[in-house]
Amino acid sequence: MAQYHAMKITRLETFHVRPRWLFLKIHTDKDIVGWGEPVLEGKAKTVEMCVHELGRMIIGQDPRRIEHLWQTMFRGSFYRGGPVIMSAISGIEHALWDILGKSLNVPVYQLLGGHVRDRIRVYGHLGTEGPNDYRPRATILFGERPFSAYKISPP
Secondary structure: OOOOOOOOEEEEEEEEEOOOEEEEEEEEOOOOEEEEOOOOOOOHHHHHHHHHHHHHHHOOOOOOOHHHHHHHHHHOOOOOOOHHHHHHHHHHHHHHHHHHHHHHOOOHHHHOOOOOOOOOOOOEEEEOOOHHHHHHHHHHHHHHOOOOOEEEEOO
């Protein structure tokens, strides 16, 4: 039988990345960290507060007990669900899976059922400063990145 070594969550750290992203880093006492993305567009600071409130429930716990921790966070308060709480739980869960994969020295996709695709289509983002900026910006980006599709966000 394999030996099981205890591991504990020691702290949660959040990072805002402009324009609207929030990333989470969960630290353990075994120097394994996990990364997640607990964000709800337009509510990054609200979700961040929720992440830290939920963090108080899981600090000191074994990060590899993912389902147990998920249930603790979801059922551990009077109000359940909603986009803010579920975004926070989701980002924490991402980081917990990352920790589990690293602790077992396997990619997370292997834990979740195995390799599925050899390729995936992605798009680039064409951020602009104004209506006259689309053509120059697109010319620069098409040359820099070989995407076949771009998302455009008017200012």
